[in-house]
Amino acid sequence: MKRTLVLITLVASLSTLYAQKVNVKKEFKFAQSQTDYMLQEIPKAESKPEQVSPRTFENGKLKLVVSKDWTSGFFPGILWYLYDYTKSPKWLEEAKKFTAKIEKEQFNKGTHDLGFMIYCSVGNAYRLTKDERYKPIIIQAAKSLSSRFNPQTGVIRSWDHHQDIWQYPVIIDNMMNLELLFDATKFSGDSTFYKLAVTHANTTMKNHFRPDYSSYHVVDYNPQTGAVNKKMTHQGYADESAWARGQAWGLYGFTLCYRETKDQRYLDQANHIAAFILNHPSMPKDLVPYWDYNDPAIPNTSRDASAAAITASALYELAGYANNKTYREKADAILSSLSKGYHSPKNQNGGFILIHSTGHRPAKSEIDVPLTYADYYYLEALLRSKKN
Numbered sequence: 001m002k003r004t005l006v007l008i009t010l011v012a013s014l015s016t017l018y019a020q021k022v023n024v025k026k027e028f029k030f031a032q033s034q035t036d037y038m039l040q041e042i043p044k045a046e047s048k049p050e051q052v053s054p055r056t057f058e059n060g061k062l063k064l065v066v067s068k069d070w071t072s073g074f075f076p077g078i079l080w081y082l083y084d085y086t087k088s089p090k091w092l093e094e095a096k097k098f099t100a101k102i103e104k105e106q107f108n109k110g111t112h113d114l115g116f117m118i119y120c121s122v123g124n125a126y127r128l129t130k131d132e133r134y135k136p137i138i139i140q141a142a143k144s145l146s147s148r149f150n151p152q153t154g155v156i157r158s159w160d161h162h163q164d165i166w167q168y169p170v171i172i173d174n175m176m177n178l179e180l181l182f183d184a185t186k187f188s189g190d191s192t193f194y195k196l197a198v199t200h201a202n203t204t205m206k207n208h209f210r211p212d213y214s215s216y217h218v219v220d221y222n223p224q225t226g227a228v229n230k231k232m233t234h235q236g237y238a239d240e241s242a243w244a245r246g247q248a249w250g251l252y253g254f255t256l257c258y259r260e261t262k263d264q265r266y267l268d269q270a271n272h273i274a275a276f277i278l279n280h281p282s283m284p285k286d287l288v289p290y291w292d293y294n295d296p297a298i299p300n301t302s303r304d305a306s307a308a309a310i311t312a313s314a315l316y317e318l319a320g321y322a323n324n325k326t327y328r329e330k331a332d333a334i335l336s337s338l339s340k341g342y343h344s345p346k347n348q349n350g351g352f353i354l355i356h357s358t359g360h361r362p363a364k365s366e367i368d369v370p371l372t373y374a375d376y377y378y379l380e381a382l383l384r385s386k387k388n
C-alpha cells in the first residue's frame with residue numbers, strides 16, 4: 001500500500017515536471033509552418049516596396065515596416081533561428097534574402113536601435129555562416145551607434161524625437177544594443193566599443209533603477225552637464241510604474257553584459273531584476289506578465305507575451321552564470337505557457353507564432369496583438385532550452 005502511494009506520488013510529480021517542458025520539435029514545426037504562411041502573405045500585404053519586414057498583425061492586416069524601423073531585424077532573425085534549428089537550405093536562403101534588405105541600416109546614425117536591427121539579423125548571419133562579409137557591417141553599425149555616445153552623460157542617446165519632452169533620452173531597452181558593441185570589439189580589435197558599452201551599462205545601473213530593482217523606462221539627461229533631468233515613462237502606465245517589457249530588456253541586457261565582461265556587478269544586477277520579475281505580486285500564475293506590473297486595471301488589461309519570451313530567453317542564459325536551477329524551471333514554465341495559451345491558430349494572424357503581446361498601450365497602438373520580437377525571442381528561448 002505504502003509502495004503504491006510512493007509510486008503514485010512519483011508519477012504525479014514527474015508528470016508535473018514533464019508538463020512544464022515545452023516540446024521544442026513541435027514548436028519549431030509550427031514555427032516553420034507559420035513562417036511559410038507569412039512568406040506567402042508578405043507579397044499580398046498592402047505595403048510599399050520599401051516596407052520589408054513584418055512587424056505585427058493588427059485590425060486584420062499584416063503590417064510591414066521599412067528597414068529603419070526598430071523591429072526590421074527580427075524577421076530576418078527569425079529566419080536565421082529556423083535555419084539554426086533545421087539547417088535547411090531553404091531557411092538559409094530566406095534569411096540571407098531578408099537580411100540583405102536591411103544591411104544599409106549600418107550607416108543609420110539617427111537611432112540607438114542598431115543592435116536590434118543589425119545584431120538580430122547580421123549578427124546571427126555571421127554566427128551561423130561565418131561569412132566574413134558580415135563582419136564589416138557589424139563594425140560599421142557599431143561606429144554609427146557609437147556616434148550617439150556623449151562622454152558627459154556616459155550613455156548612448158536613444159531617441160531624437162519628442163525634443164519638446166526631453167533633452168537626451170535614454171531608455172532601458174538601450175541595454176540590448178550593447179551586444180553589437182561587444183562583438184564589434186571582438187571583430188575589429190578596437191576596444192573603444194567595449195569601453196563604451198561598459199560605460200553605458202554602468203551609468204544605466206546607477207540611474208535607471210529603483211531600490212526594488214525595477215527600472216524606469218526613460219531617463220533624460222542634460223547633455224552639457226551629464227546631470228539627470230528627469231525619470232519617466234513613455235510606453236508604460238506611469239512614470240513610477242514598472243513597464244513589463246522594460247524589466248525584461250533590463251534582465252536580458254545585464255545578463256549579456258555579464259557574459260561579455262564577467263563583472264560580478266552585472267550578474268548581481270541581473271539576479272536582482274530576475275527577483276523583481278519572478279516575485280512580483282501581480283505576476284500571473286502562467287508567468288506571462290500584464291503589460292505593466294502596476295496597471296491598476298489588472299487583471300482586466302492586456303498581457304505582454306513579448307516580455308515573457310524575452311524573460312525566458314534571458315533566464316536560460318542567467319541560469320548558467322548564476323548556477324540557479326530555479327531560473328531554468330521558470331524559463332521552462334514560461335515557454336510551456338506560451339506554447340499552450342498564446343499560440344496563433346495555424347495560418348492565421350499573418351503567420352505570427354504568438355499572440356497576446358502589447359506594443360505601446362498608452363498610444364493605443366498594438367494592444368493584444370502578435371509582435372515580431374515576441375516570436376524572435378520565443379525561438380531564441382526554445383533554442384536555449386535545448387542547450388541549457
Ligand code: GLY
Pocket residue numbers: 070173235245359
Ligand atoms: N524598444 C521598443 C519596445 O520595446 O517597444
